[in-house]
Amino acid sequence: MRIEQIKAFLAVNDTGSFGQAAKQCGVTQSTVSRQVQALEAHLGTSLFHRHAQAKLTVGGERLLPHARRICQEWEKVEEKMKELLQGEQPELCVAAIHSVCAYFLPPILQSFCRSFPQVQLRVTALGSDRALKVLRDGLVDVAIVMNNKYLTATGEMYVKPLYEEVIQVLVSKDHPLASFETTTIKDLVGFPQVIFKDGYGMQRIVQDLFTSHGFDLPVAMELNTLDAFRGVIRQGNLIALLPQSALQEAVLDPTLAVVSIALDSGLPLTRDVVLVTTRDRLEIPTVKNFFNLVYNQTQS
Template sequence: MRLEQLQAFLAVAETGNFQQAAQKCGVSQSTISRQVQSLEATVGITLFHRQGNAKLTVGGDRLLIHAKKICQIWTTAEQELNDLRAGKQTELCVAGIPSACAYQLPPILQTFAKTYPNVQLRVTTLGSDRALKVLKDGLIDIAIVMNNPFLTASSEMVVEHLYDEKIQLLLPAKHPLSRKETLSWRDLHNCPQAVFKDGYGLQRLVQDQFNRQGISLNAALELNSLEAFRGVVKQGSLVALLPETFVVELIGEPDLVVRSLNEPNLTREIVLVTTSDRIQIPPIQYFCKLASQMIGQSRPTILKSAF
């Protein structure tokens, strides 16, 4: 049973005439007759009395209500797909790491909203691994995360590099290490730290670096908020390795000190990830272009003299 067969059946049922049904559908009468005959062969029952006007048989009358529902469902689905292709989606869901949501996304969201005022934006702060999982599950449209090739290697994933970002050390001003202008990774051996929770790419990056250096990471506290890191480090004896985008705003605070670590420099790659099917949808495509253009322009730079 094909859609065009049901459409031909409905046209004949509504007009009561094969010729008028053909005119309504914009095809020849022979095409309408062939579609109806094929439908009758499929269902195994005659659908019309053909003496004079085409009148529904008992079987045709039973099929009529179902055929209307099927064609209406298809019409609705077709309209929704056309709207999607034309960029008339109702919402766009973005997940991003904390620094992206706090610093990079606000101007992008504002610009996007001016171009697509009828698209509701939904933004969620998530760790990189979690954001990529919900993207794969179809719960969001775009993820701005720390790159994880193990999770983005699928052919369905579209990955665009945005920027590379240094990881800096945030310390309390009274911490013994704050008196040193130059710090090495060895200085952090067993030093109590506040770290991101599991599922955040930065936690994995830091742990891998400690492993490569052959030193122990003393993760005394797990957090998932940049402002929480600020408060914890400011009030206590913990240190934290945090993204440059965040710590640049803390330089000059009397209770905090920002330091770089000697070679090797620790950096992370920030990428935008969506899927090959979503990138074809105009609002999503536009958002991705905006992010690529605007994020590089909005990133702060830490001057070496600040240390």
């Protein structure tokens, strides 16, 4: 059953003529006849008595009120789609990792709100894997996360790299590593670690790092807020590997110290932050405007 068939049925009923219905619908009479016949075939009953004036059969009378409601609902759908494609989207939902929400996004959000005051922004701080899942499930429009190729390497995902960020070690000022200018993975093995909870990209990076060097990761605690990381690290022998943006407040805290990590290659340990949406959402002006605003921020 197609909406054109329902519209043809209603036009014939309203005008009492297949010819007049064709004029009303802007098609040929044969087209209207085929559409009505296809609808009758689908429903398994005739809908009109075909005399000088087309009149409804019992089946047609039963269909009529439902057909009117179907067309009314379809008109509402068309109007909603028109509004969506014209950028009249009432809200925009964004999921981003905590450090992005805290430091990278605020000026962008302010700029977007000034340019598009009619759009309500909803921003949620989530781990990378969780953010990508809710994007895939249609619960948010844009995600700003650490790249996970297992979740983004699909045809529906549209991914843009934003920036590469150095990962360092957070320790208390009295920790044995606090005096190091640069440390290695081997140096870290003897100290219990605080890591992000499951579903966070940083947990995956840290675990993969230790595994690739042949070490077990000595996990003492799992957390999911930067304040909590700083609080427990201050207390003693625990350490945490965190991205540079998550350490902005720590470097100003006299009770904490930040130490660089050197890989075997001599290069620093880094993570990649990416901007992700789905290709169908990128066709929506509101989503496209926000996506471009975020991406252009890193290119300027």
